Amino acid sequence: QKEVEQDPGPLSVPEGAIVSLNCTYSNSAFQYFMWYRQYSRKGPELLMYTYSSGNKEDGRFTAQVDKSSKYISLFIRDSQPSDSATYLCAMSGDAGGTSYGKLTFGQGTILTVHP
Amino acid sequence: GAGVSQSPRYKVAKRGQDVALRCDPISGHVSLFWYQQALGQGPEFLTYFQNEAQLDKSGLPSDRFFAERPEGSVSTLKIQRTQQEDSAVYLCASSLREGTAYEQYFGPGTRLTVT
Numbered sequence: 001q002k003e004v005e006q007d008p009g010p011l012s013v014p015e016g017a018i019v020s021l022n023c024t025y026s027n028s029a030f031q032y033f034m035w036y037r038q039y040s041r042k043g044p045e046l047l048m049y050t051y052s053s054g055n056k057e058d059g060r061f062t063a064q065v066d067k068s069s070k071y072i073s074l075f076i077r078d079s080q081p082s083d084s085a086t087y088l089c090a091m092s093g094d095a096g097g098t099s100y101g102k103l104t105f106g107q108g109t110i111l112t113v114h115p
Numbered sequence: 116g117a118g119v120s121q122s123p124r125y126k127v128a129k130r131g132q133d134v135a136l137r138c139d140p141i142s143g144h145v146s147l148f149w150y151q152q153a154l155g156q157g158p159e160f161l162t163y164f165q166n167e168a169q170l171d172k173s174g175l176p177s178d179r180f181f182a183e184r185p186e187g188s189v190s191t192l193k194i195q196r197t198q199q200e201d202s203a204v205y206l207c208a209s210s211l212r213e214g215t216a217y218e219q220y221f222g223p224g225t226r227l228t229v230t
Contacts, residue, residue: 041224100213103216
C-alpha cells in the first residue's frame, strides 16, 4: 500500500461547481501538506501548503488537514474551465530531520471543468 | 526571473543506451531535487542535493542511475544502459533554502522514452 492514496478520478464537473479533492496517508511523520496543479506536459505548480492540522484559504481554494484522520482535502469554489488539470497532493516530514523536504505525492486526480 | 529549466525536453533512447538529463535550477537555490513521474502517476523522489552535496539518494531505483551537481548549481541525472521501465518524465525542482518542502519550484521535465 502506498504512503499517500489519492483517487485518480477522472472528475468532470460543470463550470461554477464546488470541487472536492482528497488524499489519505499513512505516515504520521508528515507535517507539511501541499497541493500542486499540473497541466499537461508541464511541471507541477504549487497551489497551497499547510503545516500540521488546520484550514487555509486562498481565493477560491481552501485546503484542510485533519491529522487525526490522516486525511487532507482541497476545495475549489466557482470552478472554471481553466482549473482543468491534474491535482496532486504531496506531503513531507519536518525539515530538521532526514526528510530534507523531499515530497511524497499522491497519484493525482484529473479534473475537467466543462463550460 | 527565469524558472527551473530542463533539457532536453524530450529524449528517445534505444534500450541499452546511456542518457544524460540536465537541470538548471533557479539561481541561488541551495536545494535541488530529482523526481521520476511515470505515466498516470504522481512524481516519486529520486535524489536530493544541498549545494554540491548529495545528501539523499534513497530513491534512485538502481545503480544505473547517477546524479551529480559538482558546482552546486547545474545538475545532471545520468541513466546508464537504459531499460524500457525507465520511460518516464524526469522532473527537477529547486528551493532557496535547505530542507523546505513547501517552496519547491519544478521545471517542465524531460520526457524519456526508451524503445
